[in-house]
Amino acid sequence: MNIYVKQIAIFFVYLLLQVFVFNQLTLFDVATPHIFLLFLLMLPVNVRLSFLMLIAFFAGLTVDLFSLNAFKGMHAAAAVLMMSARTTWVNVFTNRFSYHGAEEYLLQVQDAAWYSKYLFPLILLHHTAYYFLEAFSFENVGLIFLKIGTSTVYTFGICILLTLLFHQGNKR
Amino acid sequence: MWRIFQFLGKFGNIILFLFLELVALLIITSVNKPHREVSQGIFLEISGNFSEFQASIGSYFGLSTENEKLLEQNRNLHKELLEVKDSLRTYKFRRPTNAEYLLLPDSLRQNSVPIDSTMVEAVIPDSLFPAKGYDFLPCKAINNTVSRNYNYITANKGSRHGVKEGMGLISPQGVAGQVVAVSQNYCLAQSVLNKKFNLSAKIKGNKNVGNITWQGLAPEYATLEFIPQTSIIHVGDTVITSGFSTTFPPEYMIGTVKEFDAELQDGFFTVKVNLSTNFRGLDNLYVVTHLLKPEIDSLENRFPKE
Numbered sequence: 317m318n319i320y321v322k323q324i325a326i327f328f329v330y331l332l333l334q335v336f337v338f339n340q341l342t343l344f345d346v347a348t349p350h351i352f353l354l355f356l357l358m359l360p361v362n363v364r365l366s367f368l369m370l371i372a373f374f375a376g377l378t379v380d381l382f383s384l385n386a387f388k389g390m391h392a393a394a395a396v397l398m399m400s401a402r403t404t405w406v407n408v409f410t411n412r413f414s415y416h417g418a419e420e421y422l423l424q425v426q427d428a429a430w431y432s433k434y435l436f437p438l439i440l441l442h443h444t445a446y447y448f449l450e451a452f453s454f455e456n457v458g459l460i461f462l463k464i465g466t467s468t469v470y471t472f473g474i475c476i477l478l479t480l481l482f483h484q485g486n487k488r
Numbered sequence: 489m490w491r492i493f494q495f496l497g498k499f500g501n502i503i504l505f506l507f508l509e510l511v512a513l514l515i516i517t518s519v520n521k522p523h524r525e526v527s528q529g530i531f532l533e534i535s536g537n538f539s540e541f542q543a544s545i546g547s548y549f550g551l552s553t554e555n556e557k558l559l560e561q562n563r564n565l566h567k568e569l570l571e572v573k574d575s576l577r578t579y580k581f582r583r584p585t586n587a588e589y590l591l592l593p594d595s596l597r598q599n600s601v602p603i604d605s606t607m608v609e610a611v612i613p614d615s616l617f618p619a620k621g622y623d624f625l626p627c628k629a630i631n632n633t634v635s636r637n638y639n640y641i642t643a644n645k646g647s648r649h650g651v652k653e654g655m656g657l658i659s660p661q662g663v664a665g666q667v668v669a670v671s672q673n674y675c676l677a678q679s680v681l682n683k684k685f686n687l688s689a690k691i692k693g694n695k696n697v698g699n700i701t702w703q704g705l706a707p708e709y710a711t712l713e714f715i716p717q718t719s720i721i722h723v724g725d726t727v728i729t730s731g732f733s734t735t736f737p738p739e740y741m742i743g744t745v746k747e748f749d750a751e752l753q754d755g756f757f758t759v760k761v762n763l764s765t766n767f768r769g770l771d772n773l774y775v776v777t778h779l780l781k782p783e784i785d786s787l788e789n790r791f792p793k794e
Contacts, residue, residue: 365501370504392511397509
């Protein structure tokens with residue numbers, strides 16, 4: 317199948333899941349899982365950064381549009397920020413020379429520990445940007461940090477589950 | 489050309505990143521109401537700072553004419569003050585009964601002179617006049633437009649100095665506008681030259697109250713409507729505030745009658761008013777504070793309207 321069609325299909329699955337399922341699963345009015353980030357984080361690593369940032373922007377904007385109770389535009393800003401840090405972060409602890417497979421499968425052959433190291437800081441970065449943009453002030457910093465912490469753990473837990481279930485595979 | 493591509497290759501990602509974040513921020517601050525309010529406050533503060541810098545240069549060059557204007561105004565005020573003092577200090581009133589006479593303060597009792605069997609003339613001491621109830625906070629216009637349909641004045645006093653939304657803004661020559669937004673150090677006022685501006689006014693010596701609006705043409709003229717055709721108007725009459733609101737002091741200058749007509753057969757004059765404030769050269773302004781406004785408001789709000 318064409319890689320573009322496949323990725324767009326994956327995006328729509330994540331969009332529907334995010335909007336109709338996970339947006340409703342807010343716990344105690346503070347923690348919301350933003351699992352559509354997994355789509356962005358699992359895009360192949362050999363794509364150009366400029367293209368990745370454009371994808372992140374429009375994906376974030378689409379989720380913004382369909383999230384009815386949330387403010388608009390914040391996912392777009394936060395997702396672009398996260399995407400710009402992704403490539404650097406992958407390179408920090410992945411030895412490209414010891415990896416011999418095709419680069420586009422780099423993200424699909426790792427173990428749970430690697431995924432944890434990879435996903436958690438990027439999700440934390442996204443949530444930090446997202447919740448500070450939502451508050452748009454530095455009053456009530458305690459509540460903002462509470463939201464960031466709980467949502468990051470929540471999103472991370474579901475994302476690592478989905479990764480191990482669906483994205484890890486194709487081992488060669 | 490090659491250099492441009494080289495530059496884009498080197499910094500393209502950073503430029504794209506900044507561009508996308510800027511677009512996202514613009515979306516956030518224009519679509520969402522709370523974010524928009526915060527960003528408007530910040531923009532007002534920034535543009536206020538910048539405009540003040542510009543105005544400080546401009547006002548330095550205008551100092552000599554401003555000085556002359558102030559001197560003239562000072563002279564007029566002195567004259568007016570003397571007239572008012574003269575007219576107020578000798579006051580004719582009914583000859584008091586014995587009981588009332590005992591209640592009068594000493595100074596009045598000593599100074600009263602009988603005129604005839606029913607009237608007494610007395611000099612009333614200054615301390616017996618209550619304060620007028622208005623406070624005037626001097627400020628400077630740092631930005632002002634006259635050519636749009638909705639003109640605004642930015643002045644360099646804000647919530648830190650006690651300015652609140654809804655307060656009046658006057659120039660030494662006449663009414664100037666009404667405050668509609670306040671940040672920490674600046675306030676934004678709807679000018680009289682704003683199609684949304686609305687003010688009750690009357691012609692001096694005439695009790696009928698009308699309405700001042702601006703039709704959006706010349707910055708020198710406004711329109712006074714709803715003055716009944718039974719009242720007598722002359723070209724050159726003074727138009728003053730009615731005093732029905734706490735925004736402006738009562739009987740404060742607005743302008744003079746330029747011309748009036750009764751073309752519409754609805755029983756009202758349409759009066760063209762020559763505004764006394766020179767909106768093209770605003771500089772020194774005063775924010776009007778009514779000291780007893782909270783009391784009046786709480787009294788008026790005690791019963792529901794309609």
